[in-house]
Amino acid sequence: MRMSGLFRYAVAAAIAMATFPARAQSEPVQLSPAEMAAAGAKAKTCEACHGPDGNSQNPAYPILAGQTWRYIYIELKDFKAGRRSDPVMSPLAQNLSPEDMIALGNFFAAQKQLPTNFQADGAKVDAGRKTSDTALCPMCHGGSFVGDNDVPRVAGQYPQYIKKQLEDFKARRRTNDAGNMTSVTERLSDQDIENLSQYIGNLN
């Protein structure tokens, strides 16, 4: 191959070819309409706190709509096994079979996440973005914080809920994270946590 004039008439047009998306484990399982209806019936129990179709109306309870199915499955498993504890969720999870958990995960994953009415503080959002880069949050959660597989989607979640989880990890009130979040939050100040909550809660 000749070096001179390399690519002079090159770029025989950069041919952009569509690629087929690989099916990731984090994508919802395709439920039949009957299965989806059954899962939706099971999810009625969740509605009081998590809202219609998983869009919670109360910042104390997380939005589940659009969450990765596997994260919901794993958290329910942890509530049942005692790795994560909550006065409401722990007893509820005792009655769920693994199949129930998978169905619920897929039901909520298939729902559309609606925006909250949260009004962000611009300065805190900027500071939160910088903290996120340093803490390497995108390495697991992705740059747009949509999560992947057992790593949760947190984009657009209630900032109050994000803040509480980060505080719980830091205080080790929540320890079902395999040591990652407890370590990361160890070095976050209260202000860092506030800024991160605003930044992530403000993402669509």
Added chain:
Amino acid sequence: MAPAIDRKTKTVFFVVGNPSPDLYGAIRPGDNLYTDSMVAIDLDSGTYKWHFQYIAHDVWDLDAVSPPILTQARDKDGKVVDVVIHGGKTGHIYVHERNTGKLIRFSEAMIPQENMWVLPTKTGARMLPGANGGVEWSPMAVNPGLHLAYAANLHQPMTYQVEDVPYPGGKLWLGGAFTAIPGEEQWGQLVAVNLDTGKIAWKAKTPQPLIGGVLATAGNLVFNGEANGWFKAYDAKTGKELWKYNCGAGVNAPAVSYMVGGKQYVAVAAGGNKQIDSKRGNSVFVFALP
């Protein structure tokens, strides 16, 4: 990662990832064979032939991930022999005698090393390279005529934190965290290493860490992509940049080259990357060479 197969000796060479939990080692005493190793097995029977462990009892996630490459290099007596090479997250390229696994040499450090091998602490211990390397899973390339290997490097200063945690039930079990260091620059580098000496022949620095992979052609070109969308061609001997094209999304994949009707093409995917959070894309670009 993809193994290498030597048809002549019917041997499969592959590298192995790190033990889990990544940063918390107390729960898994010993060397944790064959993690962080290159392993050679018989192609037909699967029988063990040899292994070489780069890091025993890894607690930094510095596993062996860049695929092994079969080529030739000079041994310590100056004789050209069959070798298998690996680009490590440690920042070295390792040159092994292919039949025995014996380490002939390892290259000088391609990226800054510091404080090796400090143990992770609860509040974070600084050590370079960071957990992504060195050389991540990016395949290296070789120019067999020049005895040069080309590696895509990352420099990402990190601290390593450990957390004593039990098995978490079906989740990624890190046992701690790695975090970047505020204010410290991160960058990448395409490096050519002389396999006969272990010395660096040339370097081309890039503004962002490199994850993707390198292509070397028989026409003495080297192709490499960057997170900012640039796909570049370099002179294989000197490292001089000869050409570039911006693909509009992170070029975080190795290119391939092929011929159709006597014409040579180079193709590369620009899909971006999650780990270094480069811009996502969904395209394959194909270029024709003159």
